[in-house]
Amino acid sequence: MKVTLKVFRFNAETDYLPHYDTIEMEIDEKDVVLDVLNKIKWEHDGSFSYRRSCRHGICGSCAVKVNGRSTLACKERMKDMIELFGNEITIEPVSKKRVIKDMIVDKSDFWQKYEAVKPWLEAEIDEHPQQENLIPPKEADKLEEADYCIQCGCCYYACPVIEVNEDYLGPAAFEKAYRFTADVRDHAKKERLEIVDKLGQGVWDCVKCYECAEACPKEISPIDKITKLHNQIFEEGVAKSNVATRHAVGFKKSIEKHGILDEGHLVAYSEGFGVLKHIPEALAMFKKGKIVMPWNMPKSKNLDEIKKLVKISSTVKF
Amino acid sequence: MSKLTYALYTGCTARESTPELLKSTLAIAKKLDIELVLLDEASCCGASHLQDFDEFLSLVLNARNICYAEKRGLDMVTICNTCQLNTAMTKHRLDEDEELKAKVNASLAEVGLEYKGTSNVRHFLYALIEDYGLDNLRKKVVKPLSQLNIAAFYGCHNIRPSELHHHFNRTKENPYNPTSLDELIEALEGNSVDYEHKTKCCGFHVDLQAPKTSNILTGNAIVDALDNNADVMVTPCPLCHLNLDVKQKSAVKTVGRELPTPMPILHLPQLIGLALGCTPEELGLKHHVTEVPA
Numbered sequence: 001m002k003v004t005l006k007v008f009r010f011n012a013e014t015d016y017l018p019h020y021d022t023i024e025m026e027i028d029e030k031d032v033v034l035d036v037l038n039k040i041k042w043e044h045d046g047s048f049s050y051r052r053s054c055r056h057g058i059c060g061s062c063a064v065k066v067n068g069r070s071t072l073a074c075k076e077r078m079k080d081m082i083e084l085f086g087n088e089i090t091i092e093p094v095s096k097k098r099v100i101k102d103m104i105v106d107k108s109d110f111w112q113k114y115e116a117v118k119p120w121l122e123a124e125i126d127e128h129p130q131q132e133n134l135i136p137p138k139e140a141d142k143l144e145e146a147d148y149c150i151q152c153g154c155c156y157y158a159c160p161v162i163e164v165n166e167d168y169l170g171p172a173a174f175e176k177a178y179r180f181t182a183d184v185r186d187h188a189k190k191e192r193l194e195i196v197d198k199l200g201q202g203v204w205d206c207v208k209c210y211e212c213a214e215a216c217p218k219e220i221s222p223i224d225k226i227t228k229l230h231n232q233i234f235e236e237g238v239a240k241s242n243v244a245t246r247h248a249v250g251f252k253k254s255i256e257k258h259g260i261l262d263e264g265h266l267v268a269y270s271e272g273f274g275v276l277k278h279i280p281e282a283l284a285m286f287k288k289g290k291i292v293m294p295w296n297m298p299k300s301k302n303l304d305e306i307k308k309l310v311k312i313s314s315t316v317k318f
Numbered sequence: 319m320s321k322l323t324y325a326l327y328t329g330c331t332a333r334e335s336t337p338e339l340l341k342s343t344l345a346i347a348k349k350l351d352i353e354l355v356l357l358d359e360a361s362c363c364g365a366s367h368l369q370d371f372d373e374f375l376s377l378v379l380n381a382r383n384i385c386y387a388e389k390r391g392l393d394m395v396t397i398c399n400t401c402q403l404n405t406a407m408t409k410h411r412l413d414e415d416e417e418l419k420a421k422v423n424a425s426l427a428e429v430g431l432e433y434k435g436t437s438n439v440r441h442f443l444y445a446l447i448e449d450y451g452l453d454n455l456r457k458k459v460v461k462p463l464s465q466l467n468i469a470a471f472y473g474c475h476n477i478r479p480s481e482l483h484h485h486f487n488r489t490k491e492n493p494y495n496p497t498s499l500d501e502l503i504e505a506l507e508g509n510s511v512d513y514e515h516k517t518k519c520c521g522f523h524v525d526l527q528a529p530k531t532s533n534i535l536t537g538n539a540i541v542d543a544l545d546n547n548a549d550v551m552v553t554p555c556p557l558c559h560l561n562l563d564v565k566q567k568s569a570v571k572t573v574g575r576e577l578p579t580p581m582p583i584l585h586l587p588q589l590i591g592l593a594l595g596c597t598p599e600e601l602g603l604k605h606h607v608t609e610v611p612a
Contacts, residue, residue, distance in 0.1 A: 068514075069494045084492055160519050164534045205528045207535065208366050209519035210478035214493050221479070230370035244527035251368040255379065261330040261362040270526050285564060288605045290335045298333050301358040305382070305429040313378040313425045316371055 033073040050103035060152030070154035094157040117177035122188035146179040155212035171212035171222035178225035204244035259300025325387035326354040329398040338602025342587040363404040380408035399475035399555035463508030469548035470499035473555035506593035537573035
């Protein structure tokens with residue numbers, strides 16, 4: 001198989017702008033992306049720089065983007081990439097704006113945010129236990145695959161919120177927070193939940209785009225952990241009444257009343273007095289017949305069923 | 319071909335803030351002789367927010383919605399990406415977990431319903447492509463869109479998580495390089511625009527709590543489409559539509575740009591409808607905040 005590689009090149013110390021090298025390369029059936037990186041360095045340009053270490057998907061150092069898709073270079077087969085994208089393959093760092101040299105990025109913001117959720121077990125440990133400290137399998141199951149994270153950063157750099165809100169902790173930190181909030185041995189559950197509940201930095205700023213789930217090379221699905229953190233925030237009584245929590249609760253209130261969502265009421269209920277700032281937009285929508293007045297609000301058929309189900313199936317109070 | 323019939327889950331938006339979506343969906347179904355049976359019993363899917371508050375309740379309500387498609391012996395089609403995600407996600411979880419299914423069914427039994435898992439749940443886009451077929455659609459085109467450069471905005475919840483959508487939408491859509499909408503545009507003889515943001519998020523789900531994030535994401539998408547010479551954008555998701563259409567001015571301003579002319583945003587069935595010869599009235603074009611030129 002022959003491919004045309006477009007390889008991102010940039011040296012923050014000497015270059016003003018990045019450029020792409022175009023390289024034609026014969027690919028072996030067994031090659032992974034890391035083999036290609038090695039060939040570029042060994043056969044084309046010895047100054048080409050990238051991180052690599054374990055070569056079996058454990059150390060998380062070789063994350064790159066192939067045609068915009070984050071991946072671990074040592075795990076991803078070129079054959080599959082060619083099948084997905086064709087014979088023109090673009091190799092880029094996981095985050096162009098954080099590049100130090102070629103594929104090597106400055107991960108300091110990633111690590112700062114990772115540390116913000118206290119990624120260690122908070123527990124009183126008996127230093128000389130008489131017997132093994134056993135966790136029942138049912139409790140251990142709750143962690144799901146949250147313990148598999150290798151901090152490669154694929155999800156973090158794929159997350160669109162990271163690029164527009166520098167306070168946002170991001171999917172990797174949330175995933176790790178859940179790894180401990182779901183651990184029965186941990187004593188800092190509330191403290192962690194308060195960190196991830198904070199507007200601006202916490203889980204309420206997640207746009208639910210699923211980029212993190214798609215990007216994770218360990219198939220962890222950080223967004224599922226984000227949903228679980230939302231649930232725990234309510235279950236543990238950490239949730240404060242604000243626009244984000246009321247927005248989630250507002251759905252239940254609306255469904256209970258109409259079956260379908262009352263969009264206008266949801267905005268008013270979520271925002272409180274803040275609803276005033278939506279008036280210009282609401283007027284523009286009203287003029288175009290996009291606002292249903294309360295007295296015309298449609299209702300689902302068999303609404304009694306919905307009311308009953310909300311009553312008997314609700315598991316959370318707020 | 320025997321007449322295609324589906325149970326249509328409209329979602330809430332199509333009955334409220336995007337009435338043009340329901341109108342145009344029904345208009346093209348009529349033109350294509352597809353029967354859509356409205357699921358008037360259905361409730362809101364929770365829009366990926368109810369589950370943050372009460373996951374079990376969200377499962378029960380979505381399962382109930384599917385029950386009504388099952389009762390009619392029909393597959394369900396959705397016309398909103400987020401409805402598709404929530405409904406398909408519920409179906410996936412219940413079909414994979416007998417214990418959870420039993421628990422949900424215990425609730426549903428209280429109102430005389432049972433979730434069986436017999437109806438598939440697909441976005442109308444994929445039903446059109448797979449069941450109706452692009453070749454058949456091509457034959458129905460009376461007003462080719464050859465003058466238009468059209469930027470497809472796929473919307474997150476139809477392409478990610480890819481495994482779920484591959485299963486229920488029965489497609490191999492690559493979430494990093496999707497082609498379904500672009501192929502559909504080509505079938506209508508339009509010119510599909512290639513641009514980086516076609517797979518990106520519009521930020522709708524944080525409109526209230528993080529409006530700046532939402533505005534930047536929406537603004538970036540519109541500006542990228544514009545810079546790649548798009549005349550119009552099209553989306554299969556009414557939530558993306560609300561952001562791209564209603565918030566267009568403020569979004570573009572937030573990213574520090576001005577549009578020479580506003581970017582019209584079409585719902586997928588509106589675009590199809592234009593090519594099939596539907597009138598602007600039939601497609602509800604007057605309901606757009608960003609005007610659609612005749």
